[in-house]
Amino acid sequence: MKKLVLALALVAVMMTEVQPVRACTSVIVSGRVTKDGRPMIFKHRDSKSVHNMMIVVQGQRYRYLGLVNAEDTKPNDVWGGHNEAGFGIINTAAYNMNGDGGDTDGDGIFIRKALELCATLEDFERLLDTVKKPREVNSNFAVLDAKGGCAYYETGNYDYVKFDVNDPKVAPDGYLMRTNFGTTGNHKLDQGVERYQAITDFMAEACKEGNLEHDYLITHISRYLKHGVTKLDMHDFMPETEENTRYVSFHDYIARYSTASVVLVQGVRPDESPPNTVSWTIMGWPLTTVAMPLVLIKSGSLPAIVTDDGSGHSRLNEMGLKLKERVFSLERGNVEFYGDLSMLMNKKGTGILQRILPIENEVMQLGEEALIRYRKSQDANVMQRYYDWVDAYIVEQYKNMFEIE
Secondary structure (H helix, E strand, O other): OHHHHHHHHHHHHOOOOOOOOOOOEEEEEOOOOOOOOOOEEEEEEEOOOOOEEEEEEEOOOOEEEEEEEOOOOOOOOOOOEEEOOOOEEEEEEOOOOOHHHOOOOOHHHHHHHHHHHOOOHHHHHHHHHHOOOOOOOOEEEEEEOOOOOEEEEEEOOOOEEEEEOOOOOOOOOOEEEEOEOOOOOOHHHOEOHHHHHHHHHHHHHHHHOOOOOHHHHHHHHHHOOEOOOOOOEHHHHOOOOOOOOOEEEOOOOOOOOOEEEEEEEEOOOOOOOHHHOEEEEEEOOOOOOOEEEEOOOOOOOOOHHHOEOOOOOEHHHHHHHHHHHHHOOOOOOOHHHEEEHHHHOOOOOOOHHHHHHHHHHHHHHHHHHHHHHHHHHOOHHHHHHHHHHHHHHHHHHHHHHHOOO
């Protein structure tokens, strides 16, 4: 145990470089390997903009549900979601796709355009082909549609390469992963390699255990606390209680200080209608907030706690950030690298993550039940009642458990 602690400390000491701000991690899964036959695209988002929210917007052609920065409600940029045609999209920055050209600022704009205009993968490819070049993007775009299509597009300013997860030759196990490099880019410029190793380990185990399912991926990927390179697992260092302060490094783990939100778009089977598409979300830092399903209903309503609460922010996001401050409590130095593990989890079971999981389990279970009824009836009232319950339940639980509102 002492050797492991020393190794963890040495890893922390050796970290001098700044973490990439857009350090996202993603996974796509073919419907051919999920139990319900529905494809999925998943994004763990890292950003300097940690105040996120969900919005519903009538776009140029299609209405869509999207993840945005709280200050961008028009919106200009969207960072994931789905539209009424059953088209879903997420991305991860791919810093090696434009050579030495570096990062671009058009990825979020392009996602918004795709949600507004596209219904199929073919529509998306047409958009890629016809948009003015340079596209001002460097991304691994993950896309799915209501016909069962699901693919990555490694995309730069002038070129793109498609990776179809439904093709056994491309994805033998039915899934693919990306972090912050494209497999067809300049590998001297790769970023996110350590997280790619972590998500590779996670997905191999999930596949082996038969856990390539939406509920497992949305609740486990962003809480995978095993390092891709060192293989150090934070669970091995849990202190006895929250009084036993123990700072550990969050550098190059999937979850980190800059993690802002999570979205998993679950598509439909070919025999289902597009309105059954679901965006499962964790609004805010995923180690202090909870997952829930969101669908597009006629009213455009969503749970109030994931939308603008009147102050320009999502209430759930802000509650999660208050709890995050209890974890990253250092006041000097590289505070974003080091979190107090005792506040997050401990052997007594009083850590923040340990205490929110029962809340999330209830939210997820009732969400699944609501979706079953909604998929059968297309009755928007089913989801509206669920949304209203979510608002009241989560606020009450966070107030009683953590004394925050």
